[in-house]
Amino acid sequence: MINSISLTNRKEQRFRSLAFLTVILIYLVILAGGIVRSTGSGMGCPDWPKCFGRWVPPTEISQLPANYQEIYGAKLKGEVTFNAVKTWIEYANRLLGVLSGFFVLATLIASLTYLRKDNTIVWGSIAALLLIGANGWLGSRVVATELAHYMITIHMFLAIAVAFALLFILVRSNAARLTVERLGITSQRWLLVVALSLTLGQIILGTQVRDSLDEVVKQLGYAQRDNWISNLNWQFYIHRSFSLVLLVFHLVVIYQLRKLTTVGWLANLTKALISVVVIEIGTGVLMAYFGVPAIAQPIHLLLALVMVGLQFSIWLLLTPAMLVSNHRYKESRLVEV
Structure with a gap:
């Protein structure tokens, strides 16, 4: 046995x-x-x-x-x-x-x-x-x-x-490594849903900016890389401004998540999330003000998708019913052992 x-x-x-x-x-x-x-x-x-x-x-x-x-x-x-x-x-x-x-x-x-x-x-x-x-x-x-x-x-x-x-x-x-105590976490779960929705919306807007950039590149060519951003339409400016909204919202999310635990999976994923958000905004600034360096574009996209992956994973951790099928995991606060 x-x-x-x-x-x-x-x-x-x-x-x-x-x-x-x-x-x-x-x-x-x-x-x-x-x-x-x-x-x-x-x-x-x-x-x-x-x-x-x-x-x-x-x-x-x-x-x-x-x-x-x-x-x-x-x-x-x-x-x-x-x-x-x-x-x-x-x-x-x-x-x-x-x-x-x-x-x-x-x-x-x-x-x-x-x-x-x-x-x-x-x-x-x-x-x-x-x-x-x-x-x-x-x-x-x-x-x-x-x-x-x-x-x-x-x-x-x-x-x-x-x-x-x-x-x-x-x-x-990995659910067998987690236990759950009675304590409401509904508000944190909903914050994650909103964060995920906003980030996906920002990604969609980013694809529109990328499409506009493709058209600018066709017109100006790669020799005028420094002029690409100045020739973009209104979508770019909304995309850029909305990144600050996402940063502030994620700070609220991080604050709420840190109330639950400061150790274990949830804490580590929370730290990773705020790091990715900050670096993601940094790559956006790099592209906006330094001629859209080619290396920054795929990294910017990758970080955005890593961000939604982290949000989704944290939401799963806060939703015990999504993790296991039996009733010994109740909807409440996550404590890791």
């Missing part, structure tokens, strides 16, 4: 480790997507799933047919000649996407150890696999629509949904 329990514990620990690594990989895919966008490499591979008709992309123009511009010209988005750097940036993004799919599949297989103990974890893993499969297909549609802005936005939000599914099973699988 002891050996059986020990084996089960090891399997569960492997699952938690794998789920955590898969979450990290999903965020790396998001970062890679941001790099693709900031470098203008979205059509570095003008076809899908192959790249210039090859499973291994070309590294130099001599590996392409002489009439490649005639074949792919309509999709090269202004690239007069083959650009190996952009091609491999886009292809690396695709490879990371495929790798993340395998990790999600492995997470699902590993979750079967919870089939009798808590099948919600298995269903969450299935949801993550279906979502990442749908997002992989959507990636092909992004290429097919030649980087239509609305498709890119949907692609990003589906990636958030994948991250949420994985975060749910990761937090839930």
Whole structure:
């Protein structure tokens, strides 16, 4: 019996480790997507799933047919000649996407150890696999629509949904390490819901700013990077101003969360949240006043999505009914042991 329990514990620990690594990989895919966008490499591979008709992309123009511009010209988005750097940036993004799919599949297989103990974890893993499969297909549609802005936005939000599914099973699988005491935490949960909604709204507005920036870049070119911001429309100024509103609101959220506990998971995630908010605003300032450096754009996006992931995870911790299916976890204050 002891050996059986020990084996089960090891399997569960492997699952938690794998789920955590898969979450990290999903965020790396998001970062890679941001790099693709900031470098203008979205059509570095003008076809899908192959790249210039090859499973291994070309590294130099001599590996392409002489009439490649005639074949792919309509999709090269202004690239007069083959650009190996952009091609491999886009292809690396695709490879990371495929790798993340395998990790999600492995997470699902590993979750079967919870089939009798808590099948919600298995269903969450299935949801993550279906979502990442749908997002992989959507990636092909992004290429097919030649980087239509609305498709890119949907692609990003589906990636958030994948991250949420994985975060749910990761937090839930650690529920055995948490106990709950009677004490109302309804107000903190609602604050997290509002914070999550406001942040998602800010992200949507940010995608609109990014679309406007794309148009400015087409008009001015990369040589006039310092003039990009001054040519943006009203959406940028609302996006910039609203970041201060988010900062103030998050300070209120942090204050309320710190009332619950100063140690353990909740405290650590709370500290991480305020750090990410501050750094996120810092990268926004960097882009607004220092010529939109290319490295800042994908980091800015990544931090925004890490922020909503932290908000969602904290909300789960404050919602015991979302963590376990039995009644010994009651709706109240979280205390960690």
